[in-house]
Amino acid sequence: MAKHNDLISAIGNTPMIRLNRTSTLTGCEIWGKAEFLNPGQSVKDRAALFIIHDAVQSGRLKPGGTIVEGTAGNTGIGLTLVANSLGFKSVIVIPDTQSQEKKDALRLYGAELIEVPAKPYKHPNNYIKVSQRLAEKLDAELPEGAIWANQFDNIANRRAHAETTGPEIWQQTSGRIDGFICAVGTGGTLAGVAEALRARSDDIKIGLADPEGAALYNYYAHGELKSAGDSITEGIGQGRITANLEGLTIDNPYQISDAEALPYIFDLLEHEGLCLGGSSAINIAGAVRMARDLGPGKTIVTILCDYGNRYASKIFNPQFLRGRNLPVPKWMEGRTPIDI
Ligand code: PMP
Numbered sequence: 001m002a003k004h005n006d007l008i009s010a011i012g013n014t015p016m017i018r019l020n021r022t023s024t025l026t027g028c029e030i031w032g033k034a035e036f037l038n039p040g041q042s043v044k045d046r047a048a049l050f051i052i053h054d055a056v057q058s059g060r061l062k063p064g065g066t067i068v069e070g071t072a073g074n075t076g077i078g079l080t081l082v083a084n085s086l087g088f089k090s091v092i093v094i095p096d097t098q099s100q101e102k103k104d105a106l107r108l109y110g111a112e113l114i115e116v117p118a119k120p121y122k123h124p125n126n127y128i129k130v131s132q133r134l135a136e137k138l139d140a141e142l143p144e145g146a147i148w149a150n151q152f153d154n155i156a157n158r159r160a161h162a163e164t165t166g167p168e169i170w171q172q173t174s175g176r177i178d179g180f181i182c183a184v185g186t187g188g189t190l191a192g193v194a195e196a197l198r199a200r201s202d203d204i205k206i207g208l209a210d211p212e213g214a215a216l217y218n219y220y221a222h223g224e225l226k227s228a229g230d231s232i233t234e235g236i237g238q239g240r241i242t243a244n245l246e247g248l249t250i251d252n253p254y255q256i257s258d259a260e261a262l263p264y265i266f267d268l269l270e271h272e273g274l275c276l277g278g279s280s281a282i283n284i285a286g287a288v289r290m291a292r293d294l295g296p297g298k299t300i301v302t303i304l305c306d307y308g309n310r311y312a313s314k315i316f317n318p319q320f321l322r323g324r325n326l327p328v329p330k331w332m333e334g335r336t337p338i339d340i
Pocket of ligand 1: 042043044072073074075183184185186187188189190234235236277279280305306
């Protein structure tokens with residue numbers, strides 16, 4: 001059993017869990033890296049730790065300083081826990097469309113939370129741009145200064161996965177891995193894990209599981225950043241090539257609809273006891289598609305990004321699902337929706 005001197009040492013080294021029913025369904029070995037078991041309960045703890053360490057080491061983040069970030073929630077949670085543990089403060093800008101559960105967690109952990117109306121990336125009041133301006137303002141005003149974490153274009157994010165997640169997957173599979181696939185928010189996870197695995201083997205296929213409404217499937221499949229449709233998933237769905245994605249090549253790109261993806265996490269909860277969020281659903285659906293393309297007998301790893309509890313009011317709420325014409329599993333029918 002691991003023993004840690006502080007919270008941040010407990011980030012990473014997550015177990016992998018075999019997804020039994022999708023493995024049987026495809027004749028492949030499908031494994032999920034259980035990132036929901038990080039202290040902040042998501043894959044983003046790793047990026048948060050590397051971004052803060054990098055800012056301290058470069059001298060930009062001073063003792064008592066403030067970390068400002070625009071986030072769909074999970075990066076903010078990771079940054080806030082790491083900041084608390086190292087004596088920094090956090091100011092988090094979040095689009096108002098993100099789940100109430102993530103906003104509540106951020107407030108509970110002590111972040112100063114600023115909710116802004118959701119706007120496209122090009123808009124000057126997009127949450128990322130608001131957070132950048134706020135960081136500059138606070139840096140000028142606060143005696144200890146402030147930094148902008150800039151997770152999308154700060155490659156300390158990608159490095160976190162190239163130096164930890166990827167090597168862990170290689171070790172956990174004893175190098176017997178044929179494919180890795182996940183969705184993209186910043187691209188840190190996909191590009192960082194791909195970098196680590198490709199450095200160890202030429203044979204590994206890298207897949208992209210892109211939700212509808214994102215532009216990367218069209219980019220990697222047809223060379224054009226083009227998007228259509230929509231998704232209820234949070235934290236994924238990118239419209240541009242971030243610095244973290246630069247140089248990445250994709251062997252197997254897939255576009256996955258919510259209607260295709262959600263049944264996998266409903267089935268996992270009902271039959272395997274795993275309660276996962278929407279991005280994990282897209283990832284698992286992508287792993288199934290990749291398994292079908294690579295053929296039986298292959299080992300495919302994906303990321304289980306966060307717990308479904310973080311979306312209880314949405315993905316696990318039959319009224320919410322019905323309002324969006326999404327499938328409601330039988331066991332969920334007749335349950336009292338969580339009222340928030
Ligand atoms: N899933 C969830 C729930 C997330 O919050 C994020 C990060 N925004 C991702 C997946 C995507 O990870 P990355 O930023 O490394 O691409």
